[in-house]
Each structure stands twice: as structure tokens, then as C-alpha cells.
Amino acid sequence: MLNAAIVGMGWWGRTLVDSVQGKSADIRFTAGATRTREKAAEYAEKAGIALFDSYEAVLADTSIDAVVLATPHLDHASQVEAAALAGKDVFVEKPFTMTKESAEAAVRAVEAAGVTLGLGHNRRFHPNMTRLRDMVREGELGTILHVETVMSGPSGLFLPKGIWRTDPEQSPAGGMTGMGIHLVDAMIDLFGEIETVACQSVSRAAPSGLHDTTSVLLRFRSGATGSLLTMNATTPTYRFAAYGSKGVAEISKPSLASFLFQPAPDGPVSAKPVPKPLVSFEVTDADTVRAELEAFARATDDGAPYPISHSEMIHGVAVFEAIVAAVGQDRFIPIN
Numbered sequence: 001m002l003n004a005a006i007v008g009m010g011w012w013g014r015t016l017v018d019s020v021q022g023k024s025a026d027i028r029f030t031a032g033a034t035r036t037r038e039k040a041a042e043y044a045e046k047a048g049i050a051l052f053d054s055y056e057a058v059l060a061d062t063s064i065d066a067v068v069l070a071t072p073h074l075d076h077a078s079q080v081e082a083a084a085l086a087g088k089d090v091f092v093e094k095p096f097t098m099t100k101e102s103a104e105a106a107v108r109a110v111e112a113a114g115v116t117l118g119l120g121h122n123r124r125f126h127p128n129m130t131r132l133r134d135m136v137r138e139g140e141l142g143t144i145l146h147v148e149t150v151m152s153g154p155s156g157l158f159l160p161k162g163i164w165r166t167d168p169e170q171s172p173a174g175g176m177t178g179m180g181i182h183l184v185d186a187m188i189d190l191f192g193e194i195e196t197v198a199c200q201s202v203s204r205a206a207p208s209g210l211h212d213t214t215s216v217l218l219r220f221r222s223g224a225t226g227s228l229l230t231m232n233a234t235t236p237t238y239r240f241a242a243y244g245s246k247g248v249a250e251i252s253k254p255s256l257a258s259f260l261f262q263p264a265p266d267g268p269v270s271a272k273p274v275p276k277p278l279v280s281f282e283v284t285d286a287d288t289v290r291a292e293l294e295a296f297a298r299a300t301d302d303g304a305p306y307p308i309s310h311s312e313m314i315h316g317v318a319v320f321e322a323i324v325a326a327v328g329q330d331r332f333i334p335i336n
Contacts, residue, residue: 013070091118118296141244156206156232174211175230
């Protein structure tokens with residue numbers, strides 16, 4: 001059983017705790033720290049979490065095996081490095097860091113310390129994403145032509161100006177840090193490294209003035225192309241569609257519950273080929289947050305690699321950084 005500390009106890013920090021506390025045989029939260037202690041005191045007591053006054057105090061406690069970071073984005077890099085120096089395994093929410101340079105430094109610190117690093121891309125752990133990954137790797141979709149992705153939510157309509165989540169330094173390019181980065185990670189996982197990006201990002205309805213509509217064009221090193229749309233001022237949606245020479249596979253619904261695969265016909269449409277049956281699945285009970293935390297706990301215990309490699313973590317940040325740099329420029333930005 002991994003004894004972990006939750007650092008950052010806002011709504012998402014509590015979501016992480018609630019996914020495993022009293023339910024998992026792999027990980028439990030025994031400690032925590034947050035910027036405003038009084039706001040978390042009642043919750044911590046109910047969850048059986050001992051509150052510490054600072055992150056440094058958490059790192060100094062030898063009874064704590066690992067730290068889970070649900071903190072502001074700009075804090076991630078230094079907090080990962082500090083955890084590594086303290087010999088703590090560390091799980092960090094996305095985005096991993098805000099620049100490729102800081103991501104590389106954080107990974108160097110983790111590797112030098114020999115600790116386990118986990119990253120919070122919970123959608124990688126959904127059964128439908130596993131199904132799509134297997135289809136791509138087994139060649140069932142044929143040559144990948146294009147991937148079309150959309151993820152949206154309403155948070156931009158309700159978040160006020162002046163908090164860290166609406167700070168352009170913490171959340172550049174609108175919904176990219178909260179939602180779009182998940183789509184980038186899934187693309188890298190399924191289709192490999194991304195070579196170039198172009199981006200437009202604008203503010204249409206968010207009261208804070210934060211960009212709420214962000215669209216990206218991407219090109220992969222393989223030659224495939226991609227598109228990404230993320231909006232944070234509308235109804236929650238999710239769509240991840242892979243177009244291949246042998247068919248189209250699509251994951252949809254905000255919970256990723258729906259999976260559809262339409263095989264390509266055997267001949268030209270004019271020849272009226274016999275249509276192949278549509279394959280569909282529905283998964284309604286997947287707890288992807290628990291799955292990612294338990295995968296992290298198992299990696300710390302038996303040395304099995306966490307499903308997201310260090311190189312993928314770094315490349316994801318490099319792509320994110322290039323997307324931010326591409327806002328307002330009428331050209332593709334290469335990934336360094």
C-alpha cells in the first residue's frame with residue numbers, strides 16, 4: 001500500500017482523493033497540504049488526511065512514500081524536482097510543465113533520484129481508448145490519414161477573473177491546459193510524435209476574457225495530419241476520431257463511453273459494395289482517475305513502467321509550448 005500526500009486540495013485534488021480513498025488496495029492518502037488550510041480542514045478530517053503546513057513539511061515526513069500534485073500549472077516543474085530530491089515518488093497533474101526545458105529538467109531530476117514519475121492523463125486508461133490503441137497498433141485501421149479531436153466544457157463561463165485558472169500565464173491558449181493537452185497526449189500515444197502545429201485562439205464568451213475557443217492543425221512525423229478543437233464556454237463534449245484506409249474509429253460522449261468503428265467498403269461506392277457492419281461498444285462504468293493512480297502505485301511497488309514514458313511527457317509539453325507560440329501566427333510552428 002502506497003502512502004501518499006495530496007498537495008493542492010481544491011476540487012480536482014479532492015477528486016483524486018475520492019477516487020481511491022477507502023476503495024483501493026494499492027494507494028491511500030494519509031497526508032495533505034494546500035494553500036488555504038482552513039478551506040480543507042473539514043474535508044481532510046473526514047477523509048482521514050493529516051494536514052501539513054507546507055509542501056516542504058510533507059517532503060520531510062518519512063512516513064510519506066509519494067506526493068500527488070494538484071497544484072497551479074507553473075508550480076509543477078519545481079515541485080517535481082523537489083520531490084525527486086527528497087526521494088519521493090511523484091504523480092503530477094497535467095500539464096506536466098509549461099516548457100520543454102523545464103520538462104527535461106524535471107525528468108532529469110526524477111531519473112537521477114531513481115523515483116517513479118506519473119502524469120495525470122486519465123483518459124489513456126479508458127477501456128475505449130485501450131480498444132482504439134490496440135486497433136491502431138494491430139493495423140486494423142490501415143494507414144492512418146487523419147485524426148479529428150474535440151473536447152469542450154463550460155468552466156470558462158463561471159470562472160472569475162483574478163484566480164489562477166484564468167491567469168493567461170497559467171492557462172495560455174484557452175482550454176489547452178485543462179482539456180486540449182489530453183487530446184495532444186492521446187494523439188502522441190496512438191500516432192507518435194508531432195512535427196508541426198498551427199493555432200488560432202480567441203475569446204468569445206468567457207467573462208474573464210480568457211481565450212475560450214482554440215483550434216489547432218497538426219502534422220505528425222509519420223505524415224498523418226490532425227485537428228484539435230477545445231472550447232471552455234459551452235456544453236461538455238468529447239470526440240476522438242481516427243480515419244484510416246481500412247475504416248473510421250470514433251470515441252465520443254464526454255465520458256468517452258461510446259465507441260464506433262465503421263469499416264471501409266471493399267470497392268468504390270459506384271460499384272455498390274456490400275456494406276460492412278458497424279461495430280459499437282458502450283462503456284459506462286470506467287473510473288479512469290482511480291486507474292491512473294493505481295497504475296502509479298503499482299509502478300512504485302514492482303518497477304513496472306508507468307504507461308506514459310518520460311519521452312512522451314517531454315514531447316507533450318514541447319507540442320503544448322509550440323501551440324501556445326503559434327497563437328496569432330499564420331504559419332506552422334515546428335516542434336523542437
